[in-house]
Amino acid sequence: MAIVIDQELCNGCKRCITVCPYGGVELREGKAVLTDRCTACGACIEVCKVEAIRSDIKEREIPDFSEYQGVWVFAEQQDGVLNRVTFELLGLGQGLAKELDQELSAVLLGHEVTHLVEELEEFGARTIYLAQHKHLTQYQTNPYAKVLSGIVSEHKPNIFLIGATTIGRDLAPRVSMRLNLGLTADCTELTIDPKDGSLLQTRPAFGGNVMATIKTPYSRPQMATVRPGVMEAKRKDNTGQSKVVEKKVKLLEKERLTEILEVVREKKPGVNLCDAAVIVAGGRGVGSKEGLKCIYSLAEALEGEVAGTRMVIEEGWLPAERQVGQTGQTVRPELYIACGISGAIQHRAGMLGSRYVIAINNDERAPIFEVADWGIVGNLHEIVPSLASALRERKAG
Ligand SMILES: Cc1cc2nc3c(=O)[nH]c(=O)nc-3n(C[C@H](O)[C@H](O)[C@H](O)COP(=O)(O)OP(=O)(O)OC[C@H]3O[C@@H](n4cnc5c(N)ncnc54)[C@H](O)[C@@H]3O)c2cc1C
Structure with missing residues (x-):
C-alpha cells in the first residue's frame, strides 16, 4: 500500500474522506482507514491537518532535459x-x-x-x-x-x-x-x-x-x-x-500501409463562425425557434452571424454547425452578444477569446455576467428587438 494512515495521529476529522474522489477512505471506530478503492492519488495527504497520512512512494527524480530546447x-x-x-x-x-x-x-x-x-x-x-x-x-x-x-x-x-x-x-x-x-x-x-x-x-x-x-x-x-x-x-x-x-x-512503399484512391471533399458548412467579426448568440432563454427571430434580426443589423448554446442545438432551434462551446466551435469575434445564455463553463470555453462580450439575461446572477464587458439585466425579447431597431434607424439616418 502506497498510502499509510497513522491511527494514533488520526483525529477522525473526515477531511480526507470529503476530499477523496474515489471513496478510498472511510471512518471506522472514529479513525480514517483506506478502502480497496484508494488509488494513492495523494489528495488526502494534502488536507490532513495532523499529518497522519503519508505516502511511501518515493518521488521520482526529474531527468536532466537541458538538451531539449525550443x-x-x-x-x-x-x-x-x-x-x-x-x-x-x-x-x-x-x-x-x-x-x-x-x-x-x-x-x-x-x-x-x-x-x-x-x-x-x-x-x-x-x-x-x-x-x-x-x-x-x-x-x-x-x-x-x-x-x-x-x-x-x-x-x-x-x-x-x-x-x-x-x-x-x-x-x-x-x-x-x-x-x-x-x-x-x-x-x-x-x-x-x-x-x-x-x-x-x-x-x-x-x-x-x-x-x-x-x-x-x-x-x-x-x-x-x-x-x-x-x-x-x-x-x-x-x-x-x-x-x-x-x-x-x-x-x-510498404510503410504507407494505406493508399489514397480518391479524395471526396465534404460540402463546406454554410457558416464559418471562426471568421465572424460579430456573433449574436442565443441560449435557452430565447424560449423557442420562433424566439430566435429577434437574434437573427440583431445579427443582420450588425452584419454578424447567429450562434447558439448546446441547449438551443439540442432543442433543434439551430443547426449543430452554429454551436459555440467545448463540443462546438471556438470563436474569437470582435463582439459576442450572449442573449438568454447562462454562461456555463462549457459554453464559455468556446467564446472567451471574444474581444468584447455583451450579455443580456433576466437573471442578474447569471455567470455569463462574470465574463461580460457590458451586461444588460432584463427580458431579451424586449431588449434585443429595440437594440436591432435602434441600429437600423441609425444606419438609415
Ligand atoms: C461534456 C459537455 C459538453 C458541453 N458542451 C457545450 C457546448 O459546446 N456549448 C454549450 O453551449 N453548452 C455545452 N454544454 C452544456 C452546458 O453545460 C450548459 O448546459 C449550456 O451551455 C446551457 O445553455 P443555455 O445557457 O442556453 O441554457 P440555460 O443554462 O438554461 O440558461 C438560460 C439562461 O437564459 C436566461 N433567460 C431565460 N429567459 C430569459 C429572457 N426572457 N430574457 C433574458 N434571459 C433569459 C436564464 O436566466 C438563464 O440564465 C456541455 C455540457 C457538457 C456536460
Missing part, C-alpha cells in the same frame, strides 16, 4: 495551403519561446510545399524543418507519424504543439506513443510555470466541469494539442532572418 509547431497543410491553426499555434509559440528565451520553429511535411516557408517566417518561425516526399503529398497516418517522430527525436524540442484538427488528433497521439511521451489534448491555455520553466497545460476535465492544469515533468518534449480558434495568430516579420533545415526522407 518551441516547435507542426505546420499542418493540405493541398499546399497551411491550416489557420498553424498561425494560431505560432502566435502562442512566440509568447512561450520569448518567456523561455528559446527559439520558435515550425516543422513542415508535404510534397512541393517550399512556398509555405515564407508564410511560416511571417508568423514568427525562426527555423523551419522541411521534409518533402511524394508519399507525404496527402496526409497519411503512418508516413507522417514516422517522419515527424524521426525529426522530433533527432532535434529534441522542449515543447511541441499540434493543432487539434482531424489530422492533428490522429497524428499527435501516434507521435507521442512512438517517442514514449505524455500528450495533453485539447488545451485551452498554455503557459510557462515561473518556478521551473515547464509547460502548464490547461484543458477541461470531468466533462468540462473543471479546468485541469497538467505538467509533464518526466518526459520531453512537452506535447500538447490546441483546438483551432482558441489562440490568436500574430504576424511577426522574420523574413530573411529564418533558416530552413531540409530533412532527407526515407519512406518505403
